[in-house]
Amino acid sequence: MTAKIVLENLKHKPMRSLLSILLVGVPVTLILCLVGLSHGMLEDTQRRTRAVGADIIFRPQGSSLLSTGGAMPEGIVKALEKRPHVAMAVGVLNALVGGVDLWAAGLDLDAFTRFSGGFKVQDGTVFQQPDDVMIDQYYASEKNVHVGGYVTFLNKRWRVCGIFQGGVLSHIVFPLGVLQDVTEHAGQVTQIYLKLDNPSNTRDVIGSLKSDPAWGEYKVYSTEEFTALFSINNIPGLKEFVWVIVSIGVVIGFAVVCLSMYMAVLQRTREIGILKSLGASNAFILRIVLAEALIMGVGGTALGIVMSFGAWWLIRTLLPASIPMVIVPEWWLIALAITLFGAGLGALYPGLAAARHDPIEALAYE
Amino acid sequence: MNSGPIIEIHGLRKIYRVGKVDVPALRGVDLSVPAGEFLAIVGPSGSGKSTLFHIIGGLTPPTSGTVRVAGNELTGMTDAGRTNLRKRTVAFVFQKFNLLPNLTARDNIAVARYLAGMDSKPGPEFEEILRLLGIANRLDHKPSALSGGEQQRVAIARAVVSHPAILLADEPTGNLDTENSKAVLEILRDLNERLGQTILMITHNPEAAAYGHRKLHMRDGKIVEGV
Numbered sequence: 001m002t003a004k005i006v007l008e009n010l011k012h013k014p015m016r017s018l019l020s021i022l023l024v025g026v027p028v029t030l031i032l033c034l035v036g037l038s039h040g041m042l043e044d045t046q047r048r049t050r051a052v053g054a055d056i057i058f059r060p061q062g063s064s065l066l067s068t069g070g071a072m073p074e075g076i077v078k079a080l081e082k083r084p085h086v087a088m089a090v091g092v093l094n095a096l097v098g099g100v101d102l103w104a105a106g107l108d109l110d111a112f113t114r115f116s117g118g119f120k121v122q123d124g125t126v127f128q129q130p131d132d133v134m135i136d137q138y139y140a141s142e143k144n145v146h147v148g149g150y151v152t153f154l155n156k157r158w159r160v161c162g163i164f165q166g167g168v169l170s171h172i173v174f175p176l177g178v179l180q181d182v183t184e185h186a187g188q189v190t191q192i193y194l195k196l197d198n199p200s201n202t203r204d205v206i207g208s209l210k211s212d213p214a215w216g217e218y219k220v221y222s223t224e225e226f227t228a229l230f231s232i233n234n235i236p237g238l239k240e241f242v243w244v245i246v247s248i249g250v251v252i253g254f255a256v257v258c259l260s261m262y263m264a265v266l267q268r269t270r271e272i273g274i275l276k277s278l279g280a281s282n283a284f285i286l287r288i289v290l291a292e293a294l295i296m297g298v299g300g301t302a303l304g305i306v307m308s309f310g311a312w313w314l315i316r317t318l319l320p321a322s323i324p325m326v327i328v329p330e331w332w333l334i335a336l337a338i339t340l341f342g343a344g345l346g347a348l349y350p351g352l353a354a355a356r357h358d359p360i361e362a363l364a365y366e
Numbered sequence: 367m368n369s370g371p372i373i374e375i376h377g378l379r380k381i382y383r384v385g386k387v388d389v390p391a392l393r394g395v396d397l398s399v400p401a402g403e404f405l406a407i408v409g410p411s412g413s414g415k416s417t418l419f420h421i422i423g424g425l426t427p428p429t430s431g432t433v434r435v436a437g438n439e440l441t442g443m444t445d446a447g448r449t450n451l452r453k454r455t456v457a458f459v460f461q462k463f464n465l466l467p468n469l470t471a472r473d474n475i476a477v478a479r480y481l482a483g484m485d486s487k488p489g490p491e492f493e494e495i496l497r498l499l500g501i502a503n504r505l506d507h508k509p510s511a512l513s514g515g516e517q518q519r520v521a522i523a524r525a526v527v528s529h530p531a532i533l534l535a536d537e538p539t540g541n542l543d544t545e546n547s548k549a550v551l552e553i554l555r556d557l558n559e560r561l562g563q564t565i566l567m568i569t570h571n572p573e574a575a576a577y578g579h580r581k582l583h584m585r586d587g588k589i590v591e592g593v
Binding site: 002004005008009011012270271273274275276277278279280281282284358359360364 | 420422426445446449450451452453454457458459464465466467468469473476477478480481482524554
């Protein structure tokens with residue numbers, strides 16, 4: 001019977017109910033999009049790093065997950081290639097060319113192709129001219145650019161010579177020398193990938209590099225170690241930022257439900273008096289208000305999840321390279337818990353106010 | 367009519383606090399109502415009739431005096447105790463019907479049963495009452511689709527569905543035309559005669575008051591005639 005009363009109350013003012021559910025759904029979408037973006041960016045980077053096919057990643061001492069930390073002399077590549085068990089080494093220069101996460105890679109295409117199998121060119125050719133750039137299909141789609149078209153990076157127009165299948169290393173690729181010149185990093189690389197004669201030697205090679213004083217100042221990771229570092233906990237400030245957004249979600253859910261239920265309780269003062277005259281206890285009245293708020297919370301969460309799919313589709317369509325968002329179903333339950341917490345909190349004051357109504361005054365309410 | 371008193375009131379006073387002023391609503395009421403009586407209470411506005419009903423029905427506590435309703439002493443009774451009294455012992459029929467607007471007539475009746483802690487399906491005797499009330503085919507409509515007379519019949523059905531010891535009808539015909547008023551009053555008399563339902567009815571209408579076994583007159587917070 002409680003459920004029937006609550007459902008009929010929600011149906012009685014459908015616009016109020018739907019608007020409340022929509023407003024509860026907005027912060028849910030916000031939370032899920034933010035989490036989806038964080039996970040998407042990290043997973044995208046992990047995937048593209050793994051696709052290179054290296055066993056070991058070699059980086060400058062000052063590097064961190066989000067920055068290259070300077071550059072290393074390109075000559076190190078050859079020196080590393082001479083180390084025991086190292087079959088191949090290839091150096092890459094990374095440069096931020098747009099936004100907060102759009103990196104271009106400068107590389108020796110022949111060496112990289114030998115190392116990883118190279119890029120699968122879907123349209124056009126590899127580099128032909130000094131102002132050529134290769135981009136993946138995600139970036140081409142995002143910028144609506146075709147082979148022969150032009151893109152601008154680093155204050156210079158570049159001709160798109162080829163569009164390759166994305167998912168390897170970077171969305172944008174330059175010849176190593178060209179990117180070194182344009183970023184004033186002549187003879188330098190920011191990352192070196194090593195392929196071993198046998199992957200089972202990875203621990204030994206890393207151990208020997210770390211114990212060698214000549215290489216001790218550099219950071220050396222196995223690919224598994226390096227990609228495992230890409231988690232929300234390892235990105236400075238990201239976890240805190242997510243919790244700030246979650247807190248905002250709780251506050252918005254609280255405010256929306258509090259306002260909506262406060263108005264509803266005011267409008268239903270007489271009905272509360274009727275229920276009390278029939279013997280409804282304060283707890284019963286509070287339960288009805290809380291149940292209605294929690295249904296709004298559940299509805300808002302469901303709508304928020306649907307809207308997050310909408311945002312995901314929109315971002316994937318408009319910005320497939322710049323913002324690699326993913327859907328994170330594990331967060332649906334967390335979002336539900338956050339929303340129900342906010343909604344329950346928001347319904348508490350109107351619910352207690354309703355429960356405390358004097359039945360005679362409530363029955364006289366017009 | 368059964369002989370034992372179901373309501374016994376002695377020296378009942380009720381004072382409302384309005385701002386900083388004490389307003390006496392009842393100034394020493396003594397009353398005894400035998401079980402099964404149909405009692406009409408008349409009097410001008412502000413005479414304390416509704417306040418007396420609110421106290422007997424457990425909507426508000428008395429300020430002083432003793433009030434015993436179906437064996438329950440209301441003086442000093444907690445809010446929860448008065449809520450329990452309203453579940454099963456007393457039921458109201460109001461002038462403005464006071465049905466829950468979002469629920470159908472059937473659900474309005476079911477809510478009362480639910481709150482009284484009874485299973486949701488009424489027994490066959492209740493089907494007889496519905497036939498008596500003439501609303502059996504209107505139960506799936508919401509109050510907005512019912513006439514005033516039909517709404518009041520649903521309100522009566524809701525009041526008696528939990529078999530209360532006492533039915534308090536506060537001007538039950540105040541919002542009805544003559545035909546519906548007569549029908550409602552006859553239903554109340556039928557309930558009293560067939561089921562032995564104790565009924566207290568407030569009315570301004572002398573013809574309505576004539577349906578009761580006895581008539582009390584109230585003025586200035588006291589019973590002045592018919593005790």
